[in-house]
Amino acid sequence: MLRGLATVSFYAADVKAARDWYEKLLGIEAYYAVPSAEEPAYVEFRFGDFQCELGIIDAKYATHLVGPTPxxxxxxxxxxxxxxxxxxxxxxxxxxxxxxxxxxxxxxxxxxxxxxxxxxxxxxxxxxxxxxxxxxxxx
Missing domain, CATH: 3.10.180.10 (2,3-Dihydroxybiphenyl 1,2-Dioxygenase, domain 1)
Incomplete structure (x- = not known):
């Protein structure tokens, strides 16, 4: 049974640029990055009334086609x-x-x-x- 939104995962070829863009949008810094904040393959934010999670994953790890179209x-x-x-x-x-x-x-x-x-x-x-x-x- 679906109980609630846990994490939304987005993909980006440039995780650092995506992290910077979402930091501007959300007004907070990503609280988590692996393998490091300097060279992240994944970053995560928690925000909003229910501390929803937004993860940004390096597009090379996507299990589906990630390209130039939405x-x-x-x-x-x-x-x-x-x-x-x-x-x-x-x-x-x-x-x-x-x-x-x-x-x-x-x-x-x-x-x-x-x-x-x-x-x-x-x-x-x-x-x-x-x-x-x-x-x-x-x-």
Whole structure:
């Protein structure tokens, strides 16, 4: 049974450049790197309300084709301000994959997606369900 998001893995031919880009995006440093921070084959970030993990793996270790076109599942991360987050991603060098779309009949579910400079798809979303779960978990 699926219990929750544990780690999202992205691939990049240049892990150091990807790490630097995601450090700018997230506003934090990667907390883990192997074999070293100077020559990483893998880096990992923990962030957000539930300390979700984002790993970036050297593309040479991918079990699928990693190339110049966008690839991967679109995982949507909840954001509080969809327009501002989309603009920030684009300012950092991502390209729009799908502009903002209203999902449902004005239910508050809105999504967009971009392609990072390394070919990974990033979904962003305003999600009322996420906010309700977070509120229910907060004492």
């Amino acid at each position: 690839a991967g599942a679109i995982v949507h991360w909840h954001v509080d301000d969809l327009e501002a987050t989309l603009a920030r991603l684009v300012d950092l060098g991502a390209t729009v994959n799908e502009a903002i779309v209203e999902r449902g009949n004005n239910t508050g579910f809105r999504t967009a997606s971009v392609v990072d400079p390394f070919g990974n798809l990033i979904g962003i979303m305003t999600n009322p369900h996420y906010l309700q779960v977070l509120q229910d978990l907060t004492p």
